[in-house]
Amino acid sequence: MLILAGRTSKVLFVVSILLAFSFLAPVHAQDNSHPWWQRAVFYEIYPRSFADSNNDGLGDLRGITAKLDYLRTLGVDAIWISPCYPSPQFDFGYDVADYENIDPMYGTLADFDVLAREAHKRGIRIIMDFVVNHTSYRHPWFLESKSSRNSPRRDWYIWRDGKGLGQPPNNWESSFGGSAWTFDPATGQYYYHYFETEQPDLNWRNPSVEKAMFDVTRFWRKHGVDGFRLDAVDLLFENPDLKDNPVLPGKNEFGDPNMTNKYNDNLPEVHKELQRLRKVTDANGQVLIGETWTDSIGELNAYYGPHQNEIQLPMDFMFTTVNKPSASGFRKQIRLAESAAGWPVFVIGNHDIVRSYTRYGDGKHNDQIAKLMAGMYLTLRGTPILYYGEELGMENHDPVRKQDVRDPLGQHGWPKQKGRDGERTPMQWDASRNAGFTQGTPWLPVDPGYKTYNVASESKDAASILNFYRRLLSIRRLSPALLDGDYIPIGQDDPDILAYLRRSGKETVLVALNFSNSSRPFDMSLARQGSPHAKSGVLLTTSMADGTVNGEQHVILLSPYAVYIARITP
Ligand code: NOJ
Numbered sequence: 001m002l003i004l005a006g007r008t009s010k011v012l013f014v015v016s017i018l019l020a021f022s023f024l025a026p027v028h029a030q031d032n033s034h035p036w037w038q039r040a041v042f043y044e045i046y047p048r049s050f051a052d053s054n055n056d057g058l059g060d061l062r063g064i065t066a067k068l069d070y071l072r073t074l075g076v077d078a079i080w081i082s083p084c085y086p087s088p089q090f091d092f093g094y095d096v097a098d099y100e101n102i103d104p105m106y107g108t109l110a111d112f113d114v115l116a117r118e119a120h121k122r123g124i125r126i127i128m129d130f131v132v133n134h135t136s137y138r139h140p141w142f143l144e145s146k147s148s149r150n151s152p153r154r155d156w157y158i159w160r161d162g163k164g165l166g167q168p169p170n171n172w173e174s175s176f177g178g179s180a181w182t183f184d185p186a187t188g189q190y191y192y193h194y195f196e197t198e199q200p201d202l203n204w205r206n207p208s209v210e211k212a213m214f215d216v217t218r219f220w221r222k223h224g225v226d227g228f229r230l231d232a233v234d235l236l237f238e239n240p241d242l243k244d245n246p247v248l249p250g251k252n253e254f255g256d257p258n259m260t261n262k263y264n265d266n267l268p269e270v271h272k273e274l275q276r277l278r279k280v281t282d283a284n285g286q287v288l289i290g291e292t293w294t295d296s297i298g299e300l301n302a303y304y305g306p307h308q309n310e311i312q313l314p315m316d317f318m319f320t321t322v323n324k325p326s327a328s329g330f331r332k333q334i335r336l337a338e339s340a341a342g343w344p345v346f347v348i349g350n351h352d353i354v355r356s357y358t359r360y361g362d363g364k365h366n367d368q369i370a371k372l373m374a375g376m377y378l379t380l381r382g383t384p385i386l387y388y389g390e391e392l393g394m395e396n397h398d399p400v401r402k403q404d405v406r407d408p409l410g411q412h413g414w415p416k417q418k419g420r421d422g423e424r425t426p427m428q429w430d431a432s433r434n435a436g437f438t439q440g441t442p443w444l445p446v447d448p449g450y451k452t453y454n455v456a457s458e459s460k461d462a463a464s465i466l467n468f469y470r471r472l473l474s475i476r477r478l479s480p481a482l483l484d485g486d487y488i489p490i491g492q493d494d495p496d497i498l499a500y501l502r503r504s505g506k507e508t509v510l511v512a513l514n515f516s517n518s519s520r521p522f523d524m525s526l527a528r529q530g531s532p533h534a535k536s537g538v539l540l541t542t543s544m545a546d547g548t549v550n551g552e553q554h555v556i557l558l559s560p561y562a563v564y565i566a567r568i569t570p
Helices: 009-022 061-066 068-074 109-121 140-147 207-222 269-284 297-304 317-321 327-338 356-360 366-377 408-413 455-460 465-477 480-484
Strands: 042-045 078-081 125-131 181-184 189-192 227-231 247-251 257-259 287-290 345-347 383-387 486-490 497-504 507-514 520-523 535-541 555-558 563-569
Touching (some): 068 109, 068 465, 109 125, 207 269, 269 297, 317 345, 327 497, 366 563, 455 465, 480 497, 480 507, 507 520
Parallel strands (some): 042 078, 042 383
Antiparallel strands (some): 247 257, 486 497, 507 563, 520 555, 535 563
């Protein structure tokens, strides 16, 4: 008999809780054949918004340290901390003024060392955000570069003469709106910045730049850093002839002409450089994660390198382009990810993307859908990267007035582009004032949903999104099949249910996900795969429907947006 026939899902639910909590353990299923980062669950922390230890309204490193036990019990293996280096904060830290220190608003290097030590004690690794493409315009390197045309650092950035009076060198646009060139009257030349004026691009063709940046990785190795997330890595090189980009019809949200970034994005030189960087980080024992926006699997594959010698974990953002719960949409993206040249990386949200709860929610089944999404991206073959608060069901809280916008992207693009403040609001720890994030005034307003969606309240609610994440991550941690087993799609013509097996050695796990807003039958014989006597044991389900249809025990009914995860034993 395959299923717990005739039992209600409430029983399944209790069973799943018991199973899950007995799985809580600090170690993974034993197997040394996979590097740690293939089995790890990563968690992105936006430090301004995570936990404020000194009540100045901004999160800080001591705040993160104080929450490490929370992360450990959630089941996190590594934290990626968005930039916390000294910075004038024009782009909230993505404008670095010193790569080898900590901004005082976040604490000190000594605080960082404590954080790294305490994290490692708990088996949590640390990933720094490495802003490789550009610095702050207040970085000493840029100040020196700007000081004179003859400065020894002039060539560390990209300086060019204009085409004529008041005319930049070419038509390249900043992704924050306007020209990508800013004129410096003192030296009579333009400098290039793909992002804000305050974020000049480094010139990676200059070997001294490369050396300085490689040294940064060694500096952080000494401080216990286990890897880097490479910011905007596709933008490292520009065409040296500065050819104009092809212009497309229409205007973008900033009112600038649409264009393809043919000559300043994704140039082949990036790959040679990544291979050189990889040698350095390998020597340091550090892993590379890439902010790799790609349009095709071919482009994504290139980032693994021809011999797996570039980025170990290039993020697959094509996954985030499926913007509604859709079995067929995700099936297609998973198929592509499965065909990738290296280990897949799954992301459904981050500090630049509208929160997944908001993107996928239908207004009626939001919590079920949040669990459904987790049921998918935490059970696929690959490394998942959670965004802080995703495990609670935090939603976007966008500004409604231009004067409230903090993000430069929103300030330039308002009202078409509201910026990214909405997905960066303070972490919701409890139901007290400011969601327990700070006793001061938070830098961004807390989402009003915090009274329900917070760590303390959800911890007490067995059916919460948080407890679903905890259970699922604890099951994943001890399941070789879920950690690195094969992905075997089943029932591929089903328009509503996305189902697959994960199989490793003797263990097979079934994942069936109902992507529709009504109950749907799922044929369990699909999971038996030629073993008619195979049995199934439910590991975790959110289905509130009865486990049988018309008394036929080989069919289970999945309630709207339900997750059903079971171990199949031959
Ligand atoms: C990508 C980062 O994720 C984003 O937040 C930032 O604005 C740009 N890079 C510029 O650094």
